[in-house]
Amino acid sequence: MYKYIFGPVPSRRLGVSLGVDLVMSKTCNLNCIYCECGSTTKFYNRRDSYIDIDRLIEEVKDILQNLTPDYITFSGSGEPTLNKDLGMIIREIRKIYSGKIAVITNSTLLNDSDVREALEEADLIIPSLDAISEDIFEKINRPIEGLHAKNILDGMTKFLSETKKEVYLEIFIVEGINDGDEELKKFVEYLKDKKVTVIQLNTLARPGATEDIKPASMKRLTEIKDFFESHNLNSVEIIKKYTSREEFPKYSEKLEELILNMLSKRKYSIYEMVELLQRGEVELFKYLNILQKEGKVKIVIENDQIYIKN
Ligand code: SF4
Numbered sequence: 001m002y003k004y005i006f007g008p009v010p011s012r013r014l015g016v017s018l019g020v021d022l023v024m025s026k027t028c029n030l031n032c033i034y035c036e037c038g039s040t041t042k043f044y045n046r047r048d049s050y051i052d053i054d055r056l057i058e059e060v061k062d063i064l065q066n067l068t069p070d071y072i073t074f075s076g077s078g079e080p081t082l083n084k085d086l087g088m089i090i091r092e093i094r095k096i097y098s099g100k101i102a103v104i105t106n107s108t109l110l111n112d113s114d115v116r117e118a119l120e121e122a123d124l125i126i127p128s129l130d131a132i133s134e135d136i137f138e139k140i141n142r143p144i145e146g147l148h149a150k151n152i153l154d155g156m157t158k159f160l161s162e163t164k165k166e167v168y169l170e171i172f173i174v175e176g177i178n179d180g181d182e183e184l185k186k187f188v189e190y191l192k193d194k195k196v197t198v199i200q201l202n203t204l205a206r207p208g209a210t211e212d213i214k215p216a217s218m219k220r221l222t223e224i225k226d227f228f229e230s231h232n233l234n235s236v237e238i239i240k241k242y243t244s245r246e247e248f249p250k251y252s253e254k255l256e257e258l259i260l261n262m263l264s265k266r267k268y269s270i271y272e273m274v275e276l277l278q279r280g281e282v283e284l285f286k287y288l289n290i291l292q293k294e295g296k297v298k299i300v301i302e303n304d305q306i307y308i309k310n
Helices: 053-064 086-094 113-119 134-141 149-162 181-191 218-230 253-265 270-277 281-293
Strands: 005-011 015-021 071-075 100-105 124-127 166-172 198-202 236-238 298-302 305-309
Touching: 005 053, 005 298, 015 053, 015 305, 053 086, 071 086, 086 100, 086 113, 113 149, 124 149, 134 149, 181 218, 198 218, 218 236, 253 270, 253 281, 253 305, 270 281, 270 305, 281 298
Parallel strands: 015 071, 071 100, 100 124, 124 166, 166 198, 198 236
Antiparallel strands: 005 015, 298 305
8 A cells, every 4th residue: 555656647748657655644834725735624734744755656666567657647635745855755766667757736835945846856847826816826726834835936937047948837717716817917927938848728628626617618718818829829729628518619520439449359558559640649639538527438548658448
């Protein structure tokens, strides 16, 4: 039984991703209304040594005997940068693993130069930024006392100007809270001179920490994407999964039929499907997520690869 690692999970963004939890459940300095881990139980803003590093390294060594993930990803049930040993842990893992390392962070500690230094040890950083205005930040991220939107923006600005690594900046959209025109203009104003690899628009897929919030519709996310692009923010993508055919603008029943027909004979790796169907991985995952939700296909990891079977 592993204590600190979870997965692997098949991910369109990260391929086969092995998760590492660097704080114990659920330690965070935010209590986001959309958090899939539920409400924050340990409200901390202090960097500390939360885990037994020797045990973590043993667990990673053990799982790597049977698996070579595309990414080891620091995320889990709390904020990984609250672990003050983050940089050292990444360096230790690099001694036993040659693949890529990603860190998913809520960006609250980017003002701290030690945190920025630790993040540079990773290959990919996925920081979130859900609000520019203080009142919206309070509503959506519900921070620990003393933490303000301005702290995050200052830290983010420093981080983005210094980092040499890939950055997928994630904005989590909650309809009626951070998707108003004024806030979107503020996002554009803030992001227009920042360098990121891609801006990813996400929304709720599962119940969050509170029940009364609504995921943004695909239509609204597309409008936001178009708005950002019309203001010269490049590389904006929607990472919400399609959950129904109606949401999918150009859903091809023919392609769905082809996918199901292929899978009735045998399982295929995602790469084989891309090659045989002459469609990109992103597009195929849209179909596969819908079919998986309906129980018609399974997306699994076997021999370090993502396979699709029925
Ligand atoms: S920052 Fe992440 S872990 Fe913390 S409350 Fe928000 S979603 Fe949950």
